[in-house]
């Protein structure tokens with residue numbers, strides 16, 4: 075007989091690692107299966123707002139993260155129309171005494187979560203261990219050679235777990251490419267070095283720049299329309315597309331100077347799941363990008379995965395025995411679906427606003443100035459003020 079309190083998680087990304095810690099804190103034994111042989115330093119910077127940082131602090135990650143994060147004071151919103159600042163939003167004011175706004179390198183966050191997972195006696199992390207065969211029964215679930223009370227698919231946008239239970243639900247290409255690059259802070263001239271977050275809005279494109287790794291590194295993301303490349307097709311100088319979008323005619327010199335500082339770009343086609351996502355079936359639940367991959371324009375994809383993990387652990391922690399688990403997963407789905415749907419829509423709408431072209435771009439900048447920083451910042455409160 076399997077232990078009644080064993081949960082298998084597929085995927086050790088930000089969502090799966092956080093879920094493992096949150097479930098172990100509720101007394102479950104967790105088997106965390108990751109298909110990769112080692113957890114690579116993929117991705118670049120992440121913004122984590124108070125709704126997410128609070129959960130990580132509750133899981134005891136402050137010591138591991140303290141030296142790596144940057145707590146920005148503001149977001150400077152700029153327009154490519156003039157190169158000028160439209161407004162400065164007070165991020166520090168939206169942080170809470172118990173939860174800061176963090177800028178963090180994904181590798182630093184993953185490293186902190188991984189260290190906590192590896193030192194937890196009730197979490198068994200298995201690398202090079204892809205979840206493949208899944209057989210669902212009424213009283214347990216069989217995952218390859220394991221039997222468990224529940225299976226959590228935290229296996230990303232191309233989730234194998236979702237593929238088994240929701241084969242018709244697939245991520246769609248958004249038509250947008252995220253170009254991600256990093257550089258040493260010292261590589262940027264001091265007048266271009268951001269101390270907080272900079273968001274540059276321009277015609278059919280935007281740019282986000284911020285410091286991370288205790289201010290030593292700069293993260294730069296440029297979002298532009300683009301095509302999917304055929305498998306195996308690669309460009310020797312992949313940033314041609316990018317340079318064409320950020321041409322002299324459309325973007326001011328300082329934005330282009332920051333782009334020129336990056337010597338290696340990663341090209342990330344942005345895929346999204348349908349609004350509302352897909353969440354659970356019997357003893358199986360999805361979490362993070364597997365359920366709700368979204369465009370990153372509200373900077374909430376990882377944040378929502380972290381919230382999912384906390385809500386999932388709360389719902390499963392309320393069960394008395396294995397028989398209660400399907401109902402607990404249904405409660406988890408019901409709690410997450412409305413909020414995540416709203417975040418997905420908000421993210422998409424923000425991208426549309428950032429990418430407006432003339433004359434709408436002029437109207438956007440004018441309305442933003444009229445609204446002022448306090449009212450604009452208050453529009454994020456429903457995201458940042460969330461608590462378990």
Ligand SMILES: Cc1cc2nc3c(=O)[nH]c(=O)nc-3n(C[C@H](O)[C@H](O)[C@H](O)COP(=O)(O)OP(=O)(O)OC[C@H]3O[C@@H](n4cnc5c(N)ncnc54)[C@H](O)[C@@H]3O)c2cc1C
Nearest residue numbers: 085087088089109121205229230252362363373375376377
């Ligand atoms: C340009 C860009 C900027 C972003 N900026 C932000 C931001 O500022 N703030 C924010 O909150 N979010 C941001 N995001 C979103 C965020 O990166 C993702 O939402 C988040 O990393 C998803 O985490 P996850 O754990 O759900 O999935 P993933 O990170 O994809 O992890 C899935 C894991 O599952 C493993 N796996 C896959 N298949 C299997 C299998 N069959 N068995 C076992 N393991 C398997 C994979 O190897 C991987 O390790 C951004 C995204 C992009 C593209």
